[in-house]
Amino acid sequence: xxxxHSMIMCPVCGGQVIIENTDKVNLCSYCASPILGPxxxxxxxxxxxxxxxxxxxxxGDLICGExxxxxxxxxxxxxxxxxNCSKESCIAASEWARPLNEEYQSLANMDWADKxxxxxxxxxxxxxxxxxxxxxxxxxxxxxxxxxTSHSALLPKILFSGDIVIILMVLGNILAAxxxxxxxxxxxxxxxxxxxxxxxxxxxxxxxxxxxxxLYFNLLFLEDPLFLTVLLLALLFGxxxxxxxxxxxxxxxNKKRVQMKNARKQLNLSIQHEIERL
Amino acid sequence: xxxxxxxxxxFDRPAGLRFVGLLQMAFGLFGxxxxxxxxxxxxxxxxxxxxxxxxxxxVLIFVGVALPCLIIGNYVDDLRKNAVTAQVIYxxxxxxxxxxxxxxxxxxxxxxxxxxxxxxxxxxxNLAALILVSQAFIILYLILNWHRVVPPDDxxxxxxxxxxxxxxxxxxxxxxxxxxxxxxxTTELSDEDSQRIMDVHKVVSVGGMAVLCSNCxxxxxxxxxxxxxxxxxxxxxxxxxxxxxxxCKNHSEYLAATTCAVCGDHFCRKCLTAxxxxxxxxxxxxxxxxxxxxxEGRYRPAVTTxxxxxPIDQLFSTAGARFATVGKIYRRFLGAYGGVLKAxxxxxxxxxxSFGKKDDDGKRRGxxxxxxxxxxxxxxxxxxxxxxxxCVGIILMIVIIIIAIPIIAGILMAVGAxxxxxxxFYAGLIAVTFEAVKVIRRTDFQSLDSVRIQSVVEKKQPKAxxxxxxxxxxxxxxxxxxxxxxxxxxERKREEERRRRRGERTRAESFWGGGRGY
Numbered sequence: 157x158x159x160x161h162s163m164i165m166c167p168v169c170g171g172q173v174i175i176e177n178t179d180k181v182n183l184c185s186y187c188a189s190p191i192l193g194p195x196x197x198x199x200x201x202x203x204x205x206x207x208x209x210x211x212x213x214x215x216g217d218l219i220c221g222e223x224x225x226x227x228x229x230x231x232x233x234x235x236x237x238x239x240n241c242s243k244e245s246c247i248a249a250s251e252w253a254r255p256l257n258e259e260y261q262s263l264a265n266m267d268w269a270d271k272x273x274x275x276x277x278x279x280x281x282x283x284x285x286x287x288x289x290x291x292x293x294x295x296x297x298x299x300x301x302x303x304x305t306s307h308s309a310l311l312p313k314i315l316f317s318g319d320i321v322i323i324l325m326v327l328g329n330i331l332a333a334x335x336x337x338x339x340x341x342x343x344x345x346x347x348x349x350x351x352x353x354x355x356x357x358x359x360x361x362x363x364x365x366x367x368x369x370x371l372y373f374n375l376l377f378l379e380d381p382l383f384l385t386v387l388l389l390a391l392l393f394g395x396x397x398x399x400x401x402x403x404x405x406x407x408x409x410n411k412k413r414v415q416m417k418n419a420r421k422q423l424n425l426s427i428q429h430e431i432e433r434l
Numbered sequence: 435x436x437x438x439x440x441x442x443x444x445f446d447r448p449a450g451l452r453f454v455g456l457l458q459m460a461f462g463l464f465g466x467x468x469x470x471x472x473x474x475x476x477x478x479x480x481x482x483x484x485x486x487x488x489x490x491x492x493v494l495i496f497v498g499v500a501l502p503c504l505i506i507g508n509y510v511d512d513l514r515k516n517a518v519t520a521q522v523i524y525x526x527x528x529x530x531x532x533x534x535x536x537x538x539x540x541x542x543x544x545x546x547x548x549x550x551x552x553x554x555x556x557x558x559x560n561l562a563a564l565i566l567v568s569q570a571f572i573i574l575y576l577i578l579n580w581h582r583v584v585p586p587d588d589x590x591x592x593x594x595x596x597x598x599x600x601x602x603x604x605x606x607x608x609x610x611x612x613x614x615x616x617x618x619x620t621t622e623l624s625d626e627d628s629q630r631i632m633d634v635h636k637v638v639s640v641g642g643m644a645v646l647c648s649n650c651x652x653x654x655x656x657x658x659x660x661x662x663x664x665x666x667x668x669x670x671x672x673x674x675x676x677x678x679x680x681x682c683k684n685h686s687e688y689l690a691a692t693t694c695a696v697c698g699d700h701f702c703r704k705c706l707t708a709x710x711x712x713x714x715x716x717x718x719x720x721x722x723x724x725x726x727x728x729x730e731g732r733y734r735p736a737v738t739t740x741x742x743x744x745p746i747d748q749l750f751s752t753a754g755a756r757f758a759t760v761g762k763i764y765r766r767f768l769g770a771y772g773g774v775l776k777a778x779x780x781x782x783x784x785x786x787x788s789f790g791k792k793d794d795d796g797k798r799r800g801x802x803x804x805x806x807x808x809x810x811x812x813x814x815x816x817x818x819x820x821x822x823x824x825c826v827g828i829i830l831m832i833v834i835i836i837i838a839i840p841i842i843a844g845i846l847m848a849v850g851a852x853x854x855x856x857x858x859f860y861a862g863l864i865a866v867t868f869e870a871v872k873v874i875r876r877t878d879f880q881s882l883d884s885v886r887i888q889s890v891v892e893k894k895q896p897k898a899x900x901x902x903x904x905x906x907x908x909x910x911x912x913x914x915x916x917x918x919x920x921x922x923x924x925e926r927k928r929e930e931e932r933r934r935r936r937g938e939r940t941r942a943e944s945f946w947g948g949g950r951g952y
Contacts, residue, residue, distance in 0.1 A: 164663060165672060173674045182674070189676060277874060
């Protein structure tokens with residue numbers, strides 16, 4: 157099916173690979189992924205009997221795990237991992253990037269929390285989405301009550317009919333948006349504890365504000381209690397989810413904080429040292 | 435990619451610049467109406483103040499206000515350096531003149547315009563002050579925002595709205611066209627051939643660890659590799675073999691395509707997504723590949739690469755911009771709004787045109803005028819001489835045009851704002867909710883293989899669908915877009931040329947055919 161003149165395609169992105177070296181890696185002309193030369197051995201350059209797993213980003217040699225040194229380089233604000241081999245020249249050329257502290261990384265590894273974090277994100281997220289939808293339905297319902305029913309006589313106003321209702325409801329909508337934004341942050345390791353706590357506080361404020369609005373708008377005196385019942389059920393459901401999620405975030409977030417603290421203590425690291433180093 | 439290499443589009447213009455353009459156009463329009471009005475008033479024997487100088491006033495207003503304001507206003511909001519410079523100079527001149535006018539006549543200087551048995555007072559001194567202040571604001575705005583309203587000299591600004599929209603859409607980085615490639619890796623396959631491959635290709639291989647083809651996504655066993663090259667079992671392209679010989683971290687049945695740029699672990703095409711490369715000279719690739727964990731910001735050393743956190747003030751603007759319905763509503767709203775304004779300006783002018791004198795046979799000579807309704811013929815108005823009703827009517831219309839229209843337009847704008855801003859606000863809220871649902875469901879991660887299949891099936895480059903709740907930059911894409919747009923432009927040109935030649939050939943054939951027929 158192919159011919160001798162077929163373009164060699166990058167297996168990662170599909171870009172063209174121009175073979176310049178037959179016994180060394182060549183780079184994809186688009187994504188720069190290293191591709192083996194036609195005559196190149198797949199084994200480590202320093203250990204010919206071991207299959208290579210990495211490629212040195214400086215010299216392009218294939219290297220095994222033993223010869224690999226991982227570094228974290230700051231590329232325009234993005235921290236990316238690069239690999240260099242153990243040659244002095246390659247180490248010197250990679251000095252600008254900081255060696256990955258693998259011991260610290262393994263101590264600070266938080267893969268154990270993936271499942272619980274997924275659960276927490278879903279719980280808080282769904283709860284916050286419910287709260288947001290609830291607020292949107294609430295404002296529509298209030299506008300209906302204000303302008304199309306006799307309940308408007310029981311609703312407060314300052315200058316014109318519905319002014320207070322609209323202002324308070326819009327504030328409620330903004331509060332729900334902030335709640336939603338905060339609920340998504342519980343997925344970020346560093347922010348989990350703090351955002352969980354903030355979420356809890358926000359939830360208390362939101363619920364209190366909602367209940368106060370209900371009372372202020374005299375919703376207890378609605379002719380048909382169905383609207384109020386549906387609202388209260390939705391509020392209860394959303395609140396429960398966010399409440400459980402925020403407690404979970406605080407719990408797991410605190411465990412992570414302790415883990416980090418212990419890791420630093422074990423390796424005798426301190427934030428102050430890091431700042432001084434930087 | 436550096437800021438200098440960025441491709442700017444018409445949508446990059448700040449809202450303030452758009453306002454400046456519209457304001458200047460409005461001044462130009464009023465200037466045009468005023469100059470026409472003065473000519474009309476002279477022709478019907480209008481106010482004595484115009485005696486002898488009327489035509490000069492009209493020409494001065496046309497040349498000094500209408501023409502420059504309309505031209506500059508039209509170009510200034512197109513991100514053009516010359517137009518912005520011209521606007522600053524013009525505003526300075528306008529400020530100087532109005533300042534001088536106020537100094538000479540004072541703020542309380544008024545004009546009294548006769549109207550039927552009564553008269554209208556125009557606070558011309560205040561009007562001059564308004565112009566002075568507005569032009570001062572324009573200058574201040576343009577100078578303070580110079581870097582935003584004037585792109586660097588060497589950048590291309592795409593002003594065509596259609597092209598600009600394509601650039602703004604944002605696509606997933608890929609060097610492949612949205613069709614399957616033939617076995618040579620360069621020829622695009624026909625739909626039938628593509629379909630045939632897609633029907634038979636399998637993504638699971640029974641022959642041990644497999645490599646996923648970057649063209650058709652089919653799985654070919656690595657054991658078939660020869661000279662570190664592998665021919666895809668399905669589409670026949672020749673794939674290079676990557677440097678890593680370890681299985682994907684998540685799928686042991688696939689050879690890892692490459693490493694995640696952030697965590698350095700090995701992944702196959704199912705587990706990687708393409709992202710914008712960092713803006714750094716040391717990074718030479720056109721893209722970076724990232725696993726889902728790092729995409730979601732869960733890998734600690736590189737946690738700053740992605741994050742859910744965006745400033746609250748950007749929450750509505752970023753998410754709202756992706757809510758397509760908003761754009762449609764906005765366009766509809768603007769269309770209706772423009773229609774109303776057109777009618778507002780059109781009716782009085784049409785009425786103004788209808789004030790033409792009747793000939794002896796009763797036929798109107800000045801009828802049929804108006805905004806787009808035909809040319810306004812005022813040539814006969816003066817010749818019949820001194821009809822007071824017509825004169826008052828003209829003045830009335832001028833008053834309506836100059837005073838009533840801005841008021842009506844202002845009311846319309848206020849109503850628009852009252853209705854439209856809440857609509858936008860709630861559209862933003864809904865959009866944020868949708869984006870949040872995507873994040874919660876983790877469906878905003880687009881793997882390389884799913885993107886490729888989507889692109890082949892839909893025959894178009896897939897749109898970037900990363901959640902707007904995750905900040906990202908995709909500046910390099912604009913280069914890619916610029917190139918693809920240029921390519922499309924060239925193709926269009928070639929197609930037109932082909933059509934033109936075909937047309938010439940048809941004409942030639944019909945000529946000979948006609949000759950034979952005779």
